[in-house]
Amino acid sequence: MSAPAVPASRSRTPQLLGLSLAYFMVLLDTTVLAVAERSIMTSLHTGVVGVGWATTIYTMALAAALVLGGSLADRLGGHRVFVVGVAGFGAASLACACSPDLAALLVFRALLGLFAAAIIPSSLAVIAHLYPQPRSRGRAISAWAAISGAAMAAGPVLGGWLIGLSGWRAVFVLNAPLALVVLVLCRSRVATARRDRAISWLPHLGLAATLATATLAITRAGQRSWPQTVLFGLIALALAYGTALVDRAAAAPLIPGPLRRNRPVWTAFGWAAAVNYALTTVIFSIPLLLSASPTRTGIVLLPMTLLVAVNPLLTGRLAAGYGPVVPIRLGFAAFPVGLCLAAAAVTGDHAVLLGVGLLLCGLGVSWTLPALVGYAVENAGPDAAGAVGGILNATRQIGATVAAASAAAILTPRTPAVPFLIAAAVCLLGLASAMARNRTRARQRAPEAPAERGSR
Template identity: 70%
Template structure:
């Protein structure tokens, strides 16, 4: 059992592990052009390096939470950190794209072990509500720095030693986490059933759907259509299997909860738009990796810092108002980004657009956590976080696939603004859904929730 005096060090270690996971999603963006040059791959190839990570993470997040409940959070956490560090080194040593994709997928699986188990460990270390709330705030603050630091740190690493350095950095971070968390943390175990089939079905649906998008980008319409039908069939089969599973991804209490699924859709929409910006800009800006990292700062700093102000907004007005504010700011910001990338030498327009995008993310994501939890039945509240994170990664996976295929045609004279326009449309759809009357009439929709202050 953990020694109380070591709790601060362990909290820092747990937070640093989540920092490492989030850093990997942002630090890679600025390395994309260097990966393309080094491995001689196109935009679609580097797109798969992004999507395969988020695909694996989305497919395994709920399973990772169930595994932590079944065998204990500490061994799952430690195994995830060790695996993440080792897979990162393997990514750095990859001789070609195929090897990189394999190890990126493993990174996603190990990240899916780290994310849910880290919160379980905090709950075990801090059993009183007050200290636990403060600990979660520290966890959120430390991990939130990854969003702001990722592009800048990644740009510096790429400049110093190429794209492989952005993976090498994870190895010493993992060692620091293991040292800080070397004292075992006792956590409750639950005799929960586990089932691989729903998660494998989800992974297959996302993988085939991504292939369909890439084939559509190549104008192979027949193959894209066939793959799309296969993806839809796999998704439908996954739903059927999940309903019959002893350990479903979606508990029965959530299946017909329309409001919660709207919240999940908002999470996917926000991550779609965010990933579109982070993935696309490094490929469009004629700048060094360091310059790209600095360019993204107006957005990433707000994503890291503004959730604290969003918590106060939710406390005063409920979650729907900041959600709507976010879905107003985001498409306007994407419009400015599209205008800036369509022309040349428009840093002010681009910076203002990224600022609005940062407000869009930081207003929306923290608030929709509280909205979804507030509409869930008590017995299903624990599942909401896992499914919400999974649907967010689904949005990121689709965004990277769409952006990579649309930007491929830029070299054939296609416009660079297309991915940003598509993302803006997705956000507008989010805004329309956030104004549905039945959400406003719901007694929980405007009720302030402490969950709204939980990390993204």
């Protein structure tokens, strides 16, 4: 069978715009909900733990299904999986908007996460086909990331405006017309490659069960229900161990064999989880602590969200000139300082201090995330880039899930600073790891110098 023809550049532009808008929609659903927390609590008669579950169940489903979404895109074709994901995301968003109670909202939020997990890897598969040349593909992926990254800046402000007009349900209604626009832009079928790739369902189900049980354990700990905390914690550990055993024997494992002992790649996965833990702590906690309207809350978050949207372009230049570890170290140095300033600000009315803290948090995210993606791909090799991308996004969502569950369990009027201080400690561990990684590389290069001098 001959390879399908590459679309002309004019026909590729609407497709790329649609693919970027789809990812924008997925990220927007994460950030826009932050300013809707108080409105949801009032409307559905729930507390911090309930609205915490509304956040975590989305990231939990997304984390558990991202690798599966990539496998389905390989097996069924990227364009087909993408279209189903977008249509399902729009429909599930309308269902969220019509939810009569918290239980229904949680069910439909979980569906949103599953459809989002189909959108992200399949959109990358379609881009790879539309732009087969490495240089043009790199520019296309940069545009995809830049357009979608604007969701971080737009989400809180747009969400605040919509809630002011029509309440929290409007933030979900917004996704339906966005999904229709995406489907129109991507209506031309793209014949992406299909591989006869097996899918092992048990590891995916085990991962989902592990995340759900671990989240329950964290929630029960926040409610001081220690027997249930211990019980769910032990079950989560057992599920994690069982999932790892099943995955090793699976025909299509979650983690490919070559990556299992690749320490640099696993280090990058840990960094990704740490960054999203800190980011989600800020996005989840600040709206609950501010006595402000949703619109003002969105504006308060702008120092962080704008940098997250804009600064990655500069981070790419920094990583190209000095290597990816340098911006990673800078990010992990800026993040804990920003989190500590935010912790000090939320204990009193210190708007300027909070703004500076959020600015540093924005630098922390925008320096680390783009660089650690490059670091992971560089150390994995091109053949494993797809698997690394899926697992990296999954670990990011795991970090976000744990952060939202922890903040919902810990955050009280008496302990407003504690979630930020815990996140700062997590980032300091990331900084220590980045520093140790540089020393390890230096030791590995040191023995080579005498040999080179002797050969000369």
